[in-house]
Amino acid sequence: MRLDKFICKSTDIIRPEAIILVREGQVRVDGKVFKNEATQVHENNCVTIGARVLTPRPSRYIMLHKPLNTICSNVDEGYPSIFRYIEVDRAFDLHVVGRLDVDTTGLVLATDDGRWSYDIIHPKKQCEKVYRVGLRDPISAEAIFKLEKGVQLQGVESLTRPAKVEIVSEKNVLLTITEGRFHQVKRMLRAVGNRVVNLHRQQIGDVALDLEIGQWRHLTPEEVASISNTSRRTSPY
DSSP: OBHHHHHHHHSSOOHHHHHHHHHTTOEEETTEEOOOTTOBOOTTSOEEETTEEOOOOOOOEEEEEEOTTOBSSSSOSSSOBGGGSOOOTTGGGOEEESOOOTTEEEEEEEESOHHHHHHHHOGGGOOOEEEEEEESSOOOHHHHHHHHHOOBOTTOSSBOOOOEEEEEETTEEEEEESOOOTTHHHHHHHHTTOOEEEEEEEEETTEEOOSOTTOEEEOOHHHHHHHHHHHHSOOOO
């Protein structure tokens, strides 16, 4: 992780203060002074401020059932932040893994572990995300065929990766994708001549939403481990 983040995760120092300490040469990594706060360090590096050896706190992994008309930001921006619902110390150290739009509900994961979130959001990891999609029009066989082959999004040269489509009812489907392009689900349905009228994410990898709206909880160790395990599997399509 970044050196300034390592300091914040090991102390009560906030990021602007950590940056100043680094740039002033007060921080050493394995005995050497590094004045760039973006320097990458690991748990096995010895990071010190003066005579104090820093030990990072354990990473946190949180699930939230995102309500409608909230934003996946650490601060309010026109709409209330989802972090209003998460009652933990130093919530500002957490980041959302795979943001949802204001009008989208469902599973949100938050963490301060950048390597773990990388396994979810990076396309090459092919971590599956399952959405329940309410549609304006009934889903057609042709639309399903196109979605499962990959569709052309407006303004994008490459096709989307093949999706999985499970029909729930005439105007409701479960759509599984392994990417996270901007407004991807809405744009995919638009590309096949339909419209999304409501959208809800219910699963990421093997982690399934099991909370009421607005509730949150820490992930179990098994759920945390499942993300990295899922990312190592070969995609079936």
